[in-house]
Amino acid sequence: MFARSPVAVGGLVLLIAILLVSLVGPLVYIADPFDIVAAPLSPPLSEGAPLGADQQGRDVLTGLIYGGRATLTVGAAAALISVVIGIAIGAVAGYFGGTVDEVLMRFTEFFQVLPSLLFAMVLVTLFSPTLTTVVLAIGVVSWPGTARLTRAEFLKIKQYDFVAAELAIGARRGRIMWKVILPNALPPLVVSATLAVGTAVLFEASLSFLGLGDPNRMSWGLMIGSSRSYMLSSWWAVTFPGLMIFLTVLAVSLIGDGLNDALNPKLRERR
Amino acid sequence: MTGAGTPLLEISGLSVEFAGGGRTARVLNDVALVVAANETLGIVGESGCGKSMTALAILRLVPSPPGRITGGRIVFEGEDLLQAPEQRLRDVRGHRIGMIFQEPMTSLNPVLTIGDQLSETLIKHLKLDSRAARARSIELLKAVGIPAPERRVDEYPHQLSGGMRQRVMIAMAIGCEPRLLIADEPTTALDVTVQAQIFELLRELRARSGMGLILITHDMGVIAEMTDRVAVMYGGRVVEEAPTADILSAPAHPYTRGLIACVPDLDAEEVSGGDLLEIAGMVPSVWDLPKGCPFADRCAEAMPRCVAEMPPATVLAAGHRVACWLHEGAES
Numbered sequence: 089m090f091a092r093s094p095v096a097v098g099g100l101v102l103l104i105a106i107l108l109v110s111l112v113g114p115l116v117y118i119a120d121p122f123d124i125v126a127a128p129l130s131p132p133l134s135e136g137a138p139l140g141a142d143q144q145g146r147d148v149l150t151g152l153i154y155g156g157r158a159t160l161t162v163g164a165a166a167a168l169i170s171v172v173i174g175i176a177i178g179a180v181a182g183y184f185g186g187t188v189d190e191v192l193m194r195f196t197e198f199f200q201v202l203p204s205l206l207f208a209m210v211l212v213t214l215f216s217p218t219l220t221t222v223v224l225a226i227g228v229v230s231w232p233g234t235a236r237l238t239r240a241e242f243l244k245i246k247q248y249d250f251v252a253a254e255l256a257i258g259a260r261r262g263r264i265m266w267k268v269i270l271p272n273a274l275p276p277l278v279v280s281a282t283l284a285v286g287t288a289v290l291f292e293a294s295l296s297f298l299g300l301g302d303p304n305r306m307s308w309g310l311m312i313g314s315s316r317s318y319m320l321s322s323w324w325a326v327t328f329p330g331l332m333i334f335l336t337v338l339a340v341s342l343i344g345d346g347l348n349d350a351l352n353p354k355l356r357e358r359r
Numbered sequence: 360m361t362g363a364g365t366p367l368l369e370i371s372g373l374s375v376e377f378a379g380g381g382r383t384a385r386v387l388n389d390v391a392l393v394v395a396a397n398e399t400l401g402i403v404g405e406s407g408c409g410k411s412m413t414a415l416a417i418l419r420l421v422p423s424p425p426g427r428i429t430g431g432r433i434v435f436e437g438e439d440l441l442q443a444p445e446q447r448l449r450d451v452r453g454h455r456i457g458m459i460f461q462e463p464m465t466s467l468n469p470v471l472t473i474g475d476q477l478s479e480t481l482i483k484h485l486k487l488d489s490r491a492a493r494a495r496s497i498e499l500l501k502a503v504g505i506p507a508p509e510r511r512v513d514e515y516p517h518q519l520s521g522g523m524r525q526r527v528m529i530a531m532a533i534g535c536e537p538r539l540l541i542a543d544e545p546t547t548a549l550d551v552t553v554q555a556q557i558f559e560l561l562r563e564l565r566a567r568s569g570m571g572l573i574l575i576t577h578d579m580g581v582i583a584e585m586t587d588r589v590a591v592m593y594g595g596r597v598v599e600e601a602p603t604a605d606i607l608s609a610p611a612h613p614y615t616r617g618l619i620a621c622v623p624d625l626d627a628e629e630v631s632g633g634d635l636l637e638i639a640g641m642v643p644s645v646w647d648l649p650k651g652c653p654f655a656d657r658c659a660e661a662m663p664r665c666v667a668e669m670p671p672a673t674v675l676a677a678g679h680r681v682a683c684w685l686h687e688g689a690e691s
Binding site: 252 | 418420424448449450451452453454457458460461462465466467468469470479480483484528531
């Protein structure tokens with residue numbers, strides 16, 4: 089089903105290309121992205137800077153190749169954290185219901201109403217802005233959606249007869265939650281997790297743009313952030329990293345969409 | 360039928376309440392039932408009379424909250440399940456007592472293969488390793504009459520028909536050779552021809568293993584065909600209990616008479632023109648059960664007393680008891 093959707097396959101190919109460049113690129117093309125290689129703000133196609141240089145004379149192409157690692161790592165790791173927290177809280181709330189559900193959902197709403205970017209900024213500034221703190225901050229602010237989705241799925245699935253049948257053969261609560269209900273709740277969660285990667289990438293870019301990323305690690309967000317004052321005079325320093333972020337998020341969204349079509353039984357019948 | 364010795368399962372005084380919106384509803388009220396080994400007890404009644412709740416209560420699976428077992432004893436093989444710790448219950452469920460649910464279409468987990476689901480019980484209760492469990496799963500599928508079990512064991516529930524799924528459910532329930540099998544309307548969702556096959560299978564399995572069987576149904580035809588004794592439930596109470604032959608030949612409670620009268624008789628004249636009989640009125644809501652007999656407002660023979668006071672159980676003959684003021688003093 090997924091393979092039959094050209095858009096989804098396009099997204100997957102795009103993402104694989106971006107991953108290849110970011111993971112294999114630095115092994116093949118050895119350079120330091122913080123090195124000064126050309127005159128400040130050299131335009132594209134200059135000597136030593138095929139895509140131009142930023143205001144400190146750092147090569148934009150090298151930045152793109154090396155910066156992907158940080159951006160993608162943050163995206164994947166933060167999405168993972170947010171999905172794990174979201175599933176844990178949503179599952180417990182949905183399965184137990186009652187007071188447990190009330191308390192956990194109010195807690196979730198508390199996180200949901202906080203402006204997430206501001207909250208993430210506070211978290212990063214409280215601790216030093218390293219890759220780990222950025223990952224944690226993004227993960228901690230972005231789980232409420234997944235929690236609500238998981239809770240809704242658990243509320244629905246726990247009423248199915250096969251859950252009662254499972255109880256009737258003496259299964260434990262843990263087994264029922266994680267091995268019976270969760271696998272049946274996975275399709276929408278997989279889609280939501282995929283889209284969470286895109287959101288996390290954008291988050292990382294926003295934090296770096298505001299100067300709250302890890303300054304010692306090249307990332308696409310950092311590139312845009314450090315060159316933002318020259319945006320109008322030297323378009324290349326911000327456009328190329330911006331394009332990479334755009335393509336990454338687009339690829340992830342297309343994959344998420346394709347997975348949704350493939351995993352959603354209601355859409356499946358339409359084809 | 361056997362009757363002698365200690366019964367397999369003895370329920371007495373069982374009450375279940377549901378709470379909601381500040382009110383409580385008694386969905387089971389002072390229910391008493393007995394099942395012996397090698398005996399089939401039928402529980403019959405309209406929707407909402409407490410049949411399924413009784414089945415769930417036996418395994419202590421009443422959804423809680425909002426439900427709560429408020430009293431009574433459920434003695435299974437000499438042990439009161441209502442007093443047993445949860446740990447012990449998990450060992451009874453699926454092992455000593457098997458249960459078959461109403462809806463075979465939704466009672467199997469769609470993401471697991473038939474073999475995985477069958478094996479689960481076997482691994483848990485009989486401590487088989489996964490290879491032995493698989494071999495036993497295939498045997499069980501064969502025992503419940505599924506063709507090509509070696510192939511079916513690796514299929515998913517959606518690849519099977521309704522009748523096949525119910526057979527798989529039965530295979531799961533009897534996997535650990537339970538002493539008691541509870542079948543909650545096992546054929547409601549199935550075709551008539553498949554129904555007959557499933558009942559034949561249950562009868563065969565019971566005869567072979569000597570287990571007790573509780574068959575919950577709303578179909579008097581099934582009761583006549585399958586059971587040794589019957590409990591008629593209404594409004595969360597057992598209103599009449601008797602050997603099946605007695606119930607069919609001499610129903611004592613007006614409700615039981617009504618149920619029997621509602622079964623269309625193919626040999627009788629009604630077929631060629633007469634109307635089908637029905638019991639007028641509706642089952643009272645569990646949220647406002649009357650103080651007296653729950654059937655009073657639908658009963659053609661109701662007396663003022665019926666509305667005011669719940670009739671106690673009267674024993675009419677050996678094993679035949681009824682809760683109705685009409686039979687007061689008819690104690691034998």
